[in-house]
Amino acid sequence: MVLTLVTFILVAALGWASLCMLMSAFSGWGRLAKRFADTGDLAENWIGAQSASFPFAYYPGILTIGVSQRGLQLRVAKPFQMTHAPLLIPWEHVSPRGAVKGSFGVTRYEIQLGNDI
Numbered sequence: 001m002v003l004t005l006v007t008f009i010l011v012a013a014l015g016w017a018s019l020c021m022l023m024s025a026f027s028g029w030g031r032l033a034k035r036f037a038d039t040g041d042l043a044e045n046w047i048g049a050q051s052a053s054f055p056f057a058y059y060p061g062i063l064t065i066g067v068s069q070r071g072l073q074l075r076v077a078k079p080f081q082m083t084h085a086p087l088l089i090p091w092e093h094v095s096p097r098g099a100v101k102g103s104f105g106v107t108r109y110e111i112q113l114g115n116d117i
Helices: 002-027 029-036
Strands: 045-054 057-067 071-076 087-090 094-101 107-113
Touching: 002 029, 002 057, 029 087
Parallel strands: none
Antiparallel strands: 045 057, 057 071, 071 087, 094 107
């Protein structure tokens, strides 16, 4: 019985780590982190429980977004941080695409990262 519980915990932890690594790799987060790793809390205002779409991954309500003079800061919720380093994307690489009204009166703001990223 104890061996079964230990095996379950090990398999669950390995599965979670694998899922996080796949999300980071397929979304491009890992590639962004190599170039735009965040080293500190620059933002004065943080907005939690935000969502974002990347090319092959969706982050539903697990992002915290900060805005500073240097750029846009992105962080994922604690359970995902093992493979998702915080990002600081300088403003010169961020282009607004506009706001879209969604369901239930929710407004979605769209941005585009520069083509050289």
